[in-house]
Amino acid sequence: MPTLHVELGDRRYPLHIGPGLLDQPDLLQSHLPGRQVLVVTNTTVAPLYLDRVRATLTGLRHHALILPDGESFKTLDTLNQVFTTLLNHRFDRHCAIIALGGGVIGDLAGFAAACYQRGVAFIQIPTTLLAQVDSSVGGKTAVNHPLGKNMIGAFYQPLCVVADTETLNTLPDRELSAGLAEVIKYGLIRDRPFLDWLDAHLEDLINRDPAALSQAIERSCRIKATIVAADERETGERALLNLGHTFGHAIETGMGYGVWLHGEAVATGMVLAADLSARLGWLNPAQVERVRVLLTRAGLPLTPPPELTPDDFLRLMAVDKKVQDGRLRLVLLRDLGQGVIAESVDARQLRATLAADSFG
Amino acid sequence: MPTLHVELGDRRYPLHIGPGLLDQPDLLQSHLPGRQVLVVTNTTVAPLYLDRVRATLTGLRHHALILPDGESFKTLDTLNQVFTTLLNHRFDRHCAIIALGGGVIGDLAGFAAACYQRGVAFIQIPTTLLAQVDSSVGGKTAVNHPLGKNMIGAFYQPLCVVADTETLNTLPDRELSAGLAEVIKYGLIRDRPFLDWLDAHLEDLINRDPAALSQAIERSCRIKATIVAADERETGERALLNLGHTFGHAIETGMGYGVWLHGEAVATGMVLAADLSARLGWLNPAQVERVRVLLTRAGLPLTPPPELTPDDFLRLMAVDKKVQDGRLRLVLLRDLGQGVIAESVDARQLRATLAADSFG
Numbered sequence: 001m002p003t004l005h006v007e008l009g010d011r012r013y014p015l016h017i018g019p020g021l022l023d024q025p026d027l028l029q030s031h032l033p034g035r036q037v038l039v040v041t042n043t044t045v046a047p048l049y050l051d052r053v054r055a056t057l058t059g060l061r062h063h064a065l066i067l068p069d070g071e072s073f074k075t076l077d078t079l080n081q082v083f084t085t086l087l088n089h090r091f092d093r094h095c096a097i098i099a100l101g102g103g104v105i106g107d108l109a110g111f112a113a114a115c116y117q118r119g120v121a122f123i124q125i126p127t128t129l130l131a132q133v134d135s136s137v138g139g140k141t142a143v144n145h146p147l148g149k150n151m152i153g154a155f156y157q158p159l160c161v162v163a164d165t166e167t168l169n170t171l172p173d174r175e176l177s178a179g180l181a182e183v184i185k186y187g188l189i190r191d192r193p194f195l196d197w198l199d200a201h202l203e204d205l206i207n208r209d210p211a212a213l214s215q216a217i218e219r220s221c222r223i224k225a226t227i228v229a230a231d232e233r234e235t236g237e238r239a240l241l242n243l244g245h246t247f248g249h250a251i252e253t254g255m256g257y258g259v260w261l262h263g264e265a266v267a268t269g270m271v272l273a274a275d276l277s278a279r280l281g282w283l284n285p286a287q288v289e290r291v292r293v294l295l296t297r298a299g300l301p302l303t304p305p306p307e308l309t310p311d312d313f314l315r316l317m318a319v320d321k322k323v324q325d326g327r328l329r330l331v332l333l334r335d336l337g338q339g340v341i342a343e344s345v346d347a348r349q350l351r352a353t354l355a356a357d358s359f360g
Numbered sequence: 361m362p363t364l365h366v367e368l369g370d371r372r373y374p375l376h377i378g379p380g381l382l383d384q385p386d387l388l389q390s391h392l393p394g395r396q397v398l399v400v401t402n403t404t405v406a407p408l409y410l411d412r413v414r415a416t417l418t419g420l421r422h423h424a425l426i427l428p429d430g431e432s433f434k435t436l437d438t439l440n441q442v443f444t445t446l447l448n449h450r451f452d453r454h455c456a457i458i459a460l461g462g463g464v465i466g467d468l469a470g471f472a473a474a475c476y477q478r479g480v481a482f483i484q485i486p487t488t489l490l491a492q493v494d495s496s497v498g499g500k501t502a503v504n505h506p507l508g509k510n511m512i513g514a515f516y517q518p519l520c521v522v523a524d525t526e527t528l529n530t531l532p533d534r535e536l537s538a539g540l541a542e543v544i545k546y547g548l549i550r551d552r553p554f555l556d557w558l559d560a561h562l563e564d565l566i567n568r569d570p571a572a573l574s575q576a577i578e579r580s581c582r583i584k585a586t587i588v589a590a591d592e593r594e595t596g597e598r599a600l601l602n603l604g605h606t607f608g609h610a611i612e613t614g615m616g617y618g619v620w621l622h623g624e625a626v627a628t629g630m631v632l633a634a635d636l637s638a639r640l641g642w643l644n645p646a647q648v649e650r651v652r653v654l655l656t657r658a659g660l661p662l663t664p665p666p667e668l669t670p671d672d673f674l675r676l677m678a679v680d681k682k683v684q685d686g687r688l689r690l691v692l693l694r695d696l697g698q699g700v701i702a703e704s705v706d707a708r709q710l711r712a713t714l715a716a717d718s719f720g
Contacts, residue, residue, distance in 0.1 A: 080436055080505075087507035090678055115475075118502065118513045119593075142478065145440075147447035153478045154514065233479075319450050 025056035034094030102128035103135035110141030114156035129179025178263025192337025244269030250316035267300035310354035385416035394454030462488035463495035470501030474516035489539025538623025552697030604629030610676035627660035670714035
């Protein structure tokens, strides 16, 4: 079992990656500060894995909160349900919250842990590929607001992350593809050899070859852990992790949360970012095509939804967190494997990308 | 103008205390990271001071959100109103939120600043005595939950605190008294000479003598700043600042938020804490009487509301943040001027205090 660490000084924490980790009580119990534990999960994941997780919590006072499944429930209202559950069970500030599920559960439960009694212990058990390679690592937690995705949240690091790769066996194909979008992202922004590896092994990943998946997860987490350790609060290079996300958030918010999966929106956003990078002379057409082909092989959409016009995009992107004083910052590609934060994107070039071939 | 500092390394910040500070633009403008500013205030404070504060924000894009006045509005719903306002104005992560008002506004606006886009700049302009000596300093922010006061929040430090002592001229008598409860608290937990000074000058404070008020505010802030700098996240001695608060929160929650002012509930809580300290042999009857007399002179209530039975108290106190694994921790007095964190209070002694003379 590979164990990586996110190096954040006295908040350093381990990422355990491997098969069968759900059944290893020590991975969880060694991190708990008290005897009260709330497992937050959803109606899809609970029947599959909740009993196994609770079986590792013997000797503790544990409860579960089973939420409806989907991005549309990542709201302040659902957050308040978590608080009500904690208070009804008289959980004190030494309790722990365990997120068992995908990115939505992790973001929501993590933000609840950040806020409950001004901060309680938090553990991530990600059960989707997207959560295992991205959202469970790095401490970004949030809920959505009707006017913008992830607008309300906190940087709040877990005490540990337990990624049982066997949970991916039950993942729907569409969710697996969504996770691959983030995997491909790491290659694009930071690691051209990994991109080459992905070109060679994408079918293995789609076919859920355990060795290939483990390798992709470990490499992705290693890149993310390094970036987060260097820039926890995204004052600099951590923004590279947002490749495709400013476009993607516009799709998610504009279409209504949950209509597109996060990874799907990010995939289309990366196509738009690649297109814009080419307009700025940074990528050549063959490189853009290589990005498109890789995402297609991963089963991901390349074209924005026809419901959203370029003007919709510009309006929705203007509230994204990467905006400063009205100037749009975007993560683009200086080359394959080399993401760059473009500080002041030319509005005409951006509009050209939004108006052009990308829109069927 | 005295300027103290809360020494928190790279988050060190100044507390400016004195008359006429509201009209000094530099105190605010030097701390703003961008050009967008939201002033959060309420219907009581806005007509008195909002225009003056906005006049110091020339050259910036500033908006105001005027909330209803009162503890009953310190909720997740009101918090969401702040987020909606920020998003409607397309405020980015480089914006700043200024809290102009008392403890409720400061707690709410500070928590909004902690969460909006995972954290934006925050400045406190406290306009009540309670906020100037206590809630604006130290970074505790929160909203209430129907099942418990301040249960949802964050430790989030402001960039500066501007306490204009002239704003106390418009403070209702009842609010002035509520603030004096926290002033007296500092003497009780930490500073017997200050307690002696308060005995000698309480009428000056009630009569709003500017020099006496300034002195009391500065001394209180100095004590709080020292304690916060040593224990920002309340893992130890910061809990001393909660003298009377576990009892007090039970009164506030049990009676409905806003029926008792926070300072009033804390005053009664300090009487109960003194009574319990005497039962443990730490205070003598004359000392308990001295506490009661000082609080009476400050215009504060000494007796819990008849609506709450001892059983109500025990039930409400069991969810307070000072509880760990069912054992009640209480701040008590080892002596006047010497607060102590009692780790495992004897339930019978506590019940005796709750059942005894304190209850009319």
